[in-house]
Amino acid sequence: MKLIVGLGNPGKQYEHTRHNVGFMVIDKLAKELSIPLDRKKFNGLYGMGHISGEKVILLKPLTYMNLSGECIRPLMDYYDIDNDEIVVIYDDLDLPVGKIRLRTKGSAGGHNGIKSMILHLATQEFNRIRIGIDRPKNGMKITDYVLGRFTEEEQADLIDTINRSANACEKWVSSSPFTQVMNEFN
Helix, strand or coil, X not given: CEEEEECCCCCHHHCCEHHHHHHHHHHHHHHHHCCCCXXXXXXXXXXXXXXXXXXXXXXXXXXXXXXXXXXXXXXXXXXXXXXXXXXXXXXXXXXXXXXXXXXXXXXXXXXXXXXXXXXXXXXXXXXXXXXXXXXXXXXXXXXXXXXXXXXXXXXXXXXXXXXXXXXXXXXXXXXXXXXXXXXXXX
16 A cells, blocks of 8 residues: 655645645545545545555645644554655755655755654655745745745646656556656656
8 A cells, every 4th residue: 555645734725835735736646546535534634546456545634734744654554554655745945846856765854744754754764756846035934935826937837746746656656666756757
């Protein structure tokens, strides 16, 4: 069984914000694969389905970004999912809009959702897809920036990164080792 986690914040006010690109990828996968996100447990919203015969869970933690690990760890324990059977999708200020970067391990890089995951998983070794959101310009506060929406000019790049991230997840689940998917999508 594989677990695909998209990080974000619950609630209408956060929909389509930069910080919620992980949720956007989960929504894309759920729609594309006809996996309804209809289960609410472990402080998360999730659905179960299959990709190429492999059982998969799509998860959106409802704990707010900074506490994501509090949702993910109990779900992993309940379904007996190992750290190498997950991929986490989240926003990254250090990548420009339109870029994705896949990694099998690494530090939190200042991302509080990943800090929470590292704390609760007790390791930095788990698969991840970082989606570029760029850095704020003109002295804007980072909090205001990540909770803001993408500009019209960024929309085409955003759609492309969501599609590529969803494709990378599908490829990983269907057959390819994550390192192979990394080589193809980085």
